Amino acid sequence: MRLSEMGMQRLRRISSGLIVLGLGVEIISLLWFHPLAFALFAFVATALIAAGILVFLASLAFVAEAAQTGASTRRDTGST
Amino acid sequence: MFGPTGILIALIVLTMIVAVFFLVRPAVTASPREKILAFIALFILPVLCVGGGMSTHMQRSEQTRFCISCHAMAPYGRSLHVDNPSYIPAAHFQNHRVPADAACYACHADYTIYGPLKDKLQGITRIYTQYVGTPPKTIHVPGGYSNLQCLRCHAGARSFEENPVHMAIMDSLKSNQMSCISSGCHDTVHNVADLDHVKFWGPGQ
Numbered sequence: 001m002r003l004s005e006m007g008m009q010r011l012r013r014i015s016s017g018l019i020v021l022g023l024g025v026e027i028i029s030l031l032w033f034h035p036l037a038f039a040l041f042a043f044v045a046t047a048l049i050a051a052g053i054l055v056f057l058a059s060l061a062f063v064a065e066a067a068q069t070g071a072s073t074r075r076d077t078g079s080t
Numbered sequence: 081m082f083g084p085t086g087i088l089i090a091l092i093v094l095t096m097i098v099a100v101f102f103l104v105r106p107a108v109t110a111s112p113r114e115k116i117l118a119f120i121a122l123f124i125l126p127v128l129c130v131g132g133g134m135s136t137h138m139q140r141s142e143q144t145r146f147c148i149s150c151h152a153m154a155p156y157g158r159s160l161h162v163d164n165p166s167y168i169p170a171a172h173f174q175n176h177r178v179p180a181d182a183a184c185y186a187c188h189a190d191y192t193i194y195g196p197l198k199d200k201l202q203g204i205t206r207i208y209t210q211y212v213g214t215p216p217k218t219i220h221v222p223g224g225y226s227n228l229q230c231l232r233c234h235a236g237a238r239s240f241e242e243n244p245v246h247m248a249i250m251d252s253l254k255s256n257q258m259s260c261i262s263s264g265c266h267d268t269v270h271n272v273a274d275l276d277h278v279k280f281w282g283p284g285q
Contacts, residue, residue, distance in 0.1 A: 008106075009107050010106075012102055012106040012118070012122075013102075013106045015122055016100070016102040016103035016106065017103055019095070019099045019122060019126050020096050020099045020100055020103060022126070023095055023099070023126070023129060026092060026129060026130075026133050027089060027092055027093075029133070029137070030088065030089060030092075030133065030136060033140070033145070033146065033149060034149050034150075035141075035146065035149065035150050036207065037137070038137050038140075038203075039204065039207050041133055041137050042204075045133065046130055046133075046134075050130075053122065053126055053127070056118075056122040056123060057123070
């Protein structure tokens with residue numbers, strides 16, 4: 001359980017980092033008026049933010065899995 | 081800077097601040113309220129920022145100054161100021177027959193980076209050619225310039241429909257069998273090779 005929490009936190013940290021980085025790139029692309037800014041936004045910023053969101057969703061799955069594992073452990077050891 | 085882009089940048093900065101909070105303290109998701117905040121900060125707000133950014137970039141790519149900010153397109157931008165009414169793009173631009181701030185887009189909607197998905201991909205391919213590949217010396221519209229671009233505005237216009245030359249070849253024009261610009265009729269287009277020998281016009285002159 002403890003290990004799961006640590007994994008969750010790590011995933012959340014990675015997710016936040018990717019999103020912050022992607023948003024930073026998006027700001028640069030918005031301040032730069034050039035066709036390359038479009039490519040920067042479409043390929044770099046969007047990819048970083050999408051990766052961040054996916055990692056966050058993966059961390060939520062981690063929470064659900066950890067909760068399920070915890071519940072089944074309690075059921076096996078406690079209430080019988 | 082201000083206006084929709086300013087609001088979008090403010091939203092992005094706000095999202096960054098909240099996301100940095102979860103970067104520094106990822107364990108703060110114990111209570112349901114914190115979980116909701118994490119969901120908003122790491123899912124809802126980033127999705128909004130990407131959507132807003134996409135919309136802003138799409139609107140921006142319609143602008144004349146966006147197109148001519150590319151080095152290869154600069155002479156085409158200059159050709160809009162030629163002081164000669166036989167230059168079709170210059171005559172349209174200077175007389176506001178097309179919106180001056182979206183002049184390229186108005187006549188090349190299927191060519192610019194903005195438009196259907198196929199055209200966006202073509203625009204990306206041009207960026208690649210410009211910066212990674214070898215740009216061509218002369219830029220051509222793929223497949224030739226379609227009459228449909230002209231007819232989008234001119235079809236149904238009295239001056240166009242009642243012109244005896246147009247009336248005689250109307251079917252060929254509408255079926256794109258005879259090009260408006262290469263048939264010896266309206267064949268002076270951007271002519272960027274001759275720009276060093278022509279007079280220019282600017283507003284207020």
